[in-house]
Amino acid sequence: MYLKNIQIHNYGAIQKINIEFPFNDDGTPKPVVLVGKNGSGKTLLTSSIVDSLIQIKRLEFHSIAEAKDSSYYKAGKKDYIREGQSFSFVRISYALNNDSRLIYNDIASHSPIDTRKTLEHYNINFRHDFNDNGFTKSIDGEAKGIFSKNAILYFPVNRYYNPAWLVERTDPRIETIESYVGQNTDNFIKTNVINSIESWILDVILDSELYEKRVIPAQPFILVEGTYHPYNGTLIGQKEGKNTQIQLLINKVLTTILKSKIPNLASARFGISSKESGRKISVIIRKKGSNTDETIAPTFSHMSSGEAMLVALFCSIIKNFDSVSNEDKLNLTEITGLVIIDEIDLNLHIEYAKKAVPELLRLFPKVQFIITSHSPFFLLGMKDAFNFNYQIISTPDGEIIEESDFEELQTAYSIFIDRFEDIKGNLNILESEIYKSTRALVITEGKTDWKHIKSALLHFQSKGEFTDLDFVFHEYEDASFSDDKLNNFLTNVAQVSNNKKIIGIFDRDEGNGRKYSRNRINMLGNNVYAITIPQPEHRSYHDGICIEFMYKDKDLFKQNKDGRRLYTSSQFNDHGRLFQDTQVGVQNHNKIKGKNNQKHDNIIDSEVINISGDSLAMSKNDFANAVLSQDDEFKDLDFSAFKELFEIISDIIIK
Template sequence: MYLRECFIENVGPISKLDISLSLDDSGNPKPLILVGKNGTGKTILLSYILDALAELAKKKFTDIVIGQHLNYGQFLKVVSDGDIYSLSGGSLSFLEFSDADNKFYYVEKLGGVDINRYSEKVKNKLKLVNSISINEPDDKGVEGDEKQIETFFQTGAVCFFPSSRHERPHWLNYRAVEDRPLFSNYEKISGELRKPLIVERAAKNNQQWLMDVLLDSLVDLEFVEQTDTPFLTSVKRHPHSNHSKKELKMGIQNVEQLLRKVIEDEKARLVLNYRNHEYGRIAISLGNGVIVPSLNHLSAGQALLFNLFATIIRYADMAEIQKSINLSEIKGIILIDEIDAHLHTDLQYKVLPQLVKLFPKVQFIVTSHSPLFLLGMEREFSADGIQILEMPTGKQITTERFEEFQKSFEFYRQTKSFEDAVEKKILEGSKPLVLTEGKTDVEYIKTALELLGNQDLLEKLEIDEIGKEGKDGGDTNLNAAKKILVNNQSHFTRKVLLLYDCDTGKKREDFDSIFIRCIPKNTENNKAKKGIENLFPVELFEDRFYENIPKISDHGKEYTIPKFNKIKFCEYICQKRREKGDFLKFEELLIPIIEKFLEI
């Protein structure tokens, strides 16, 4: 069963909303993302979908709302004239769900609704809900095959994750605060669903369920299958006990796959503790060998994300163990308000769309304020694989308006990658470190020290280049590295020399362990005036090291400009020629800088 049609008129900020929800070529639901400013009705739309699901579930289950088993069950969503659009006298809402063979309907009308002013399509659909009285001002009702409703809710995952969802942190003293569990672990009673439609906290229940999944992977199949043994007459064979050992292990492997995506560690796995362990029975072993004491020790964002998708598996698994083994077979409708809440940009852009994709037969209807989440969903599903509706009109939009966020995010990721590379380089060694503008600078300095008899200096320090991904070094990267190092001096104790080329004109600066120096200019070389190549004799710069690059002027005239091939020149000087006399200016102008750096 999936939501296929939604008509809402005169509710809150929504004057009229008439939308259809799409399926892909395989018949699976496309994720629906609701966007818009605060106060445009995104959560209101989710509340109507949730209310429709609750009213359908109430036809077969007695634990959907409080008091239902005493025959005075309340509506999940309040029926109130205060929800009516202020410029109208009444409101009307109609939702249609369908599966392969059946349709299911929900209607709510408030205030003075003149049914005659609606189209024949709407009027005909209202007639399908027999429990609705056309003459009553306020009414609500649903219609649908009760057997199909029972099967859908029992075997599928159906729930709403509100924006108020949260998990209790591991550091909180529960005895110091009021702690009301969301739902308790009780035995199944006929007619009860045991799957709350609103889920704010789920960690405790998910952890109890995980123990069952772990035990499933340890089932003694030979013992269970001996049904004809007299001593085992009380052992009832589970209808799914024909699963192989490998299949039963898939349940926990799927949960671990979910966990790996959430914490972005492909080698993470769940481990079983002793029963009296301080933090509980289930811990996490990370790829680097670190042990996370429990699932409660995940960050707030990680815990929310893990428990949200673990709940989907648990809900489907409660009636059929096969669902935890094959996630692609789980069906249902999942509503999530502010799906991007509490999540880092990488989780929004990369991880969250991947998690949604694990459940192709689940209809996700979510709200979001994150352009990065939308861009990530398009990247994962393609532009045609998702629906984005702008509230309150329901206008279908694309991610084109958010492309600038994509560029900004890519720049951010490159910057973050650069910062991580700088930090790693500084922390991975203890020798004094010389950072240069480019790869050829490193080659020249090492060759100069070798040929000029300064091998001892090479053994005392490390020389490397600094550069961002996709760029061949440059003083821009040294400037960025300087900012990182100077702003975090307490974090870095290693001595670092940032060595700039002569053309930058960089002034000398000294910090605690960070030193800024600029190579003096070789005034005898009037051909190579930039870069470390300025230190070489001018006669080395032969025509063979220059390439003519074709260009076209603004007025269409073709011309060429010479471009110096730095790599070719470096290979010739350092690998083929290797003449000590070529490096005399290094000895005069550059090596003294390194010697003084080591003396500091």
């Protein structure tokens, strides 16, 4: 049985949709992914499908586990009728193996008589009391045997169990279920799936070991006093049987999941843990090129939550089909059914959502998957795995969309681009001739820092010091690397192998610089390092210096040929007036607010004017250029505070 069509009118957020569910040329169903914002109707749509399945199941069993007695799974409420409309209408069609149809109708109305006339062309079998209460649910068609031939499962958001460390967790290994004629105890709404699937996998492995080993008669011989004597014996052959086959399918699911985390994985399987661990299942892998097994999870609870969730979800499909199938052998490609998964990417890492889940869906080509998701990464993975053999439907309009039209994907893309566009441009550094060389690369925070450090290095090398330091600067003139951007750049580059050392140098006045100042050298991985400029003795009082404070005041306040210079916030009073000359002030008092003290001293390089309105400040870039070019006014500077910085760089390069 497959879902063929769903029509919804005036129901909650959904005004009108008519979805024809897609199939491949060979008749196998294409996965369908429902996307949309919260409140757009995804849950109402899936709950209607689940309610229809429960009503179909009631036609065959007088007692079912999904809903007690005659109660409904989804209660009819006129509150769900869209404002301004007189009725809501849900109609779901299923195609059966014999080409017949099953049709479910769910109607609520403020004006039952008028609604009957509006919908009369559907030939709906209305309940006798519809005119009185305005509610009706009906099933048209023969439903016998549907739930005994197909894997039909619904995984709601609350499908997973409580953490293993909770005291009230029960042991799922022994379960007794009594069945009676007309009664069905298998609830296709799956909650607590991890506990139940753990118990089932253990049963499968034990039954395979205990009952499906082939015992082959053999005639062994034993050497006694130089003569071989025959005695009766047996050999254990390869296991055969349904549980052994199921075990292979389970291991295939497990291998598919773990390949997302272990690229060189050859195979993975479930085994049985030691008696000390309580005879639970363990996870054993073998990597490509290896002849030995490795236990990566001594018990099921040692798996990551994402891995356990995926095992439980997809093995539940095998478990359900095993319970209804009369086949001696099972094959994933032959399992038929309908599986609804709400928020399939729930609690999953990006890699599992993008790589593992689409590959797991591909293992079950004859299962119709109806899925809701908010994950752009899952959709990108579906595109890679299925190409055009799946469909994305956007709620509340029921529009068929492409991955690029998915609003969450656009939002995520915008966040990444807005955040890293400038860094992406700077990644050209890695492709430049500078990066291709074997010399270490130094990248500074701020476009002036490299100029000061380069000037200091030239000064020391002219005196015969640090002549063995072999590195190049990333020399840039734009605003490429702030504290945050430099940190993002370094942490991204540290994720890939580098054949040379990359050193990022931070000031001490912002977040990442303060963080890295706690250690002399910070190793970020793959030959990438982060350091901060050292705190010179003459600034020991300061809470967090920038590069200009490496100079002593006599050099910091030098004037250029135009009479301009740098100022610091501690040189001004609360009114923004220069202590030494009250006719000089800062136009914007906020520049010095809270910083006109030595501990929080800050460089002021603009908006300093005299009583005539003349600009007196020199920009930090002009100051750096004057130092680097050794302008007459900026010769013979004291670079002693930079010496410790070069000692740190030297220690990194020679490691």
